[in-house]
Amino acid sequence: SGITLYADLPGVPKEGLQLHIETGTLTIEGEVILEMPEGMEATHVEVGALRYRRVFTLSKELDPEKAVAEFAKGVLKLRIPKASRAQPRKVEIRVE
Numbered sequence: 001s002g003i004t005l006y007a008d009l010p011g012v013p014k015e016g017l018q019l020h021i022e023t024g025t026l027t028i029e030g031e032v033i034l035e036m037p038e039g040m041e042a043t044h045v046e047v048g049a050l051r052y053r054r055v056f057t058l059s060k061e062l063d064p065e066k067a068v069a070e071f072a073k074g075v076l077k078l079r080i081p082k083a084s085r086a087q088p089r090k091v092e093i094r095v096e
Contacts, residue, residue, distance in 0.1 A: 002062060002081035009052060010074045017071060019078065021064040026056040028076070 005026075009017065012030035020027040030052040036042060058064065063083040070077045 002079060003059075005056075005076075005078045005080075007054070007076040007078070008074060009071075009076055012052065012074065014071055017076065019069055019076075021058070021067060021080075024058050024060065026058055026064075026078075026080075028052065028054045028056075028078075 007028055009030045011032035011034060013033055016031035016033055018027075018029045020029075032050045032052075034042070034050075058080065061082050062080045064080060067078060067080045069079075
């Protein structure tokens with residue numbers, strides 16, 4: 001019936017997250033925002049990169065126009081259903 005993608009994005013706020021679907025390609029970009037209290041300096045940070053970027057090729061059977069995304073507690077959930085033309089359908093049998 002489609003795909004559901006989960007992406008862990010620790011440290012990325014909703015404002016730092018971008019999703020793009022264009023010509024069969026899904027791009028997820030996120031920017032980590034680490035806020036330090038004034039006067040403090042980090043001596044060790046467990047986040048290696050402050051930017052995330054992943055690109056996926058989508059099946060032509062999916063309908064990106066109906067994609068739905070949710071983001072909570074650093075986890076992105078993206079649901080892309082199959083296009084109606086790709087859904088299985090029942091064929092009616094007529095009796096003559």
